[in-house]
Amino acid sequence: MHMSTEDKIIEAAIELVYEKGYKGATTRAIAQKANVNEVTIFRHFGNKKGIMEAAIQKYAFVDLLENTFAEKIVWDIEKDLKMLVREYQALLDQKKTVILLALRESNEFAELNEMLKKVPQTYIEIITHYFEQMIEREKIKKFDPYTLATNFAFINFGFFLSKTRVLSGSEELSIEEFIDKNIAFFIQALQ
Amino acid sequence: MHMSTEDKIIEAAIELVYEKGYKGATTRAIAQKANVNEVTIFRHFGNKKGIMEAAIQKYAFVDLLENTFAEKIVWDIEKDLKMLVREYQALLDQKKTVILLALRESNEFAELNEMLKKVPQTYIEIITHYFEQMIEREKIKKFDPYTLATNFAFINFGFFLSKTRVLSGSEELSIEEFIDKNIAFFIQALQ
DNA sequence: ATACATTGTAAGTACTTACTTGCATTTAGT
DNA sequence: ACTAAATGCAAGTAAGTACTTACAATGTAT
Numbered sequence: 450m451h452m453s454t455e456d457k458i459i460e461a462a463i464e465l466v467y468e469k470g471y472k473g474a475t476t477r478a479i480a481q482k483a484n485v486n487e488v489t490i491f492r493h494f495g496n497k498k499g500i501m502e503a504a505i506q507k508y509a510f511v512d513l514l515e516n517t518f519a520e521k522i523v524w525d526i527e528k529d530l531k532m533l534v535r536e537y538q539a540l541l542d543q544k545k546t547v548i549l550l551a552l553r554e555s556n557e558f559a560e561l562n563e564m565l566k567k568v569p570q571t572y573i574e575i576i577t578h579y580f581e582q583m584i585e586r587e588k589i590k591k592f593d594p595y596t597l598a599t600n601f602a603f604i605n606f607g608f609f610l611s612k613t614r615v616l617s618g619s620e621e622l623s624i625e626e627f628i629d630k631n632i633a634f635f636i637q638a639l640q
Numbered sequence: 641m642h643m644s645t646e647d648k649i650i651e652a653a654i655e656l657v658y659e660k661g662y663k664g665a666t667t668r669a670i671a672q673k674a675n676v677n678e679v680t681i682f683r684h685f686g687n688k689k690g691i692m693e694a695a696i697q698k699y700a701f702v703d704l705l706e707n708t709f710a711e712k713i714v715w716d717i718e719k720d721l722k723m724l725v726r727e728y729q730a731l732l733d734q735k736k737t738v739i740l741l742a743l744r745e746s747n748e749f750a751e752l753n754e755m756l757k758k759v760p761q762t763y764i765e766i767i768t769h770y771f772e773q774m775i776e777r778e779k780i781k782k783f784d785p786y787t788l789a790t791n792f793a794f795i796n797f798g799f800f801l802s803k804t805r806v807l808s809g810s811e812e813l814s815i816e817e818f819i820d821k822n823i824a825f826f827i828q829a830l831q
Numbered sequence: 832a833t834a835c836a837t838t839g840t841a842a843g844t845a846c847t848t849a850c851t852t853g854c855a856t857t858t859a860g861t
Numbered sequence: 862a863c864t865a866a867a868t869g870c871a872a873g874t875a876a877g878t879a880c881t882t883a884c885a886a887t888g889t890a891t
Contacts, residue, residue, distance in 0.1 A: 472663035476849060486869050491850060553744040566808045596821040600795050607794025617757045630787040638829030667879065677839050682880060
């Protein structure tokens with residue numbers, strides 16, 4: 450817990466904006482949650498919007514994706530796709546608050562929208578590239594790699610949303626069930 | 641344009657809350673957009689929350705789904721799934737504002753969350769039932785019908801979100817391209 | 832034409848909220 | 862120990878916002 454004052458404020462703001470929305474998250478409440486005085490906020494960030502801009506800067510996290518995945522690929526369709534699901538879901542879970550916040554406040558903050566869009570976009574690009582190579586190596590049938598990637602990404606994101614209860618199926622799926630059923634179907638279709 | 645005063649207010653409120661969020665949509669602005677005086681709002685709905693509650697009532701639209709689909713089924717997997725995509729996308733488009741509004745304001749209004757969840761949920765139930773029957777008739781391979789349905793629904797909802805630019809792939813897909821590529825892949829996997 | 836319900840107008844109240852200012856207190860580097 | 866920067870505290874300002882009240886204007890049905 451050696452957080453700087455600025456970080457304490459940013460984290461408190463993210464949580465509160467996630468709960469109450471941007472307008473609902475008062476500077477007073479943010480200060481209280483961060484355990485600082487309200488004035489301290491304005492001394493650091495100038496105005497309320499400044500907090501969010503700093504938060505967006507801090508969480509421009511997309512680069513995380515690319516490095517993590519590439520190393521773990523073993524060119525076995527089943528192992529790879531299951532790994533890609535697990536890693537992606539873990540990342541989404543970890544950044545859940547920011548992602549759902551972005552989903553809600555993207556009208557107010559254009560940058561948030563950009564950030565939000567990049568999450569599946571980057572994922573799709575990586576997966577597209579993966580499928581291209583798997584087709585070259587003749588490990589899967591010849592489908593359009595980009596089509597495969599979007600389907601795969603949509604299924605993944607849909608599952609994430611259903612977990613967060615933003616959406617829902619009629620049952621609740623654990624990630625293992627999801628992989629064993631939904632992803633397994635996808636894998637089978639490729640072979 | 642023979643809208644009642646109440647309807648004018650409700651529609652204006654929905655649009656504004658969609659744009660600015662619930663707290664950002666002031667009663668003054670709603671009145672202005674609806675071309676009524678601000679007091680008229682309070683005379684009809686009591687308070688600001690009352691507008692949204694009336695709007696939610698008005699848009700409890702889930703029942704629409706079930707009737708529309710059942711009649712159009714011809715028990716040909718390709719024709720049926722393409723029809724189901726088109727109908728569902730059309731419905732989502734039509735209710736887009738309310739859906740995206742619900743996505744943002746579901747924390748503030750529990751009922752909105754319920755409504756939002758029911759959209760894919762009902763769809764999944766219908767599709768599950770459809771797949772069950774198609775398996776009985778031996779028109780598709782024996783997969784778990786619920787798994788198929790969730791995958792199909794997630795792909796559909798993902799496409800909807802990417803169209804609304806909430807999410808995005810790296811390219812923009814038209815609905816015809818989406819059907820010809822993404823759905824075609826899904827159909828092929830079933831046969 | 833009269834009666835009644837609906838809407839508009841004007842003005843105001845009570846409350847919240849982002850943001851400021853001046854000064855006291857604490858923390859940290861040398 | 863001394864200095865300077867960071868933070869806390871108390872009080873206040875200005876603007877916005879939901880909601881109210883009293884009354885005038887308009888429409889509508891009989």
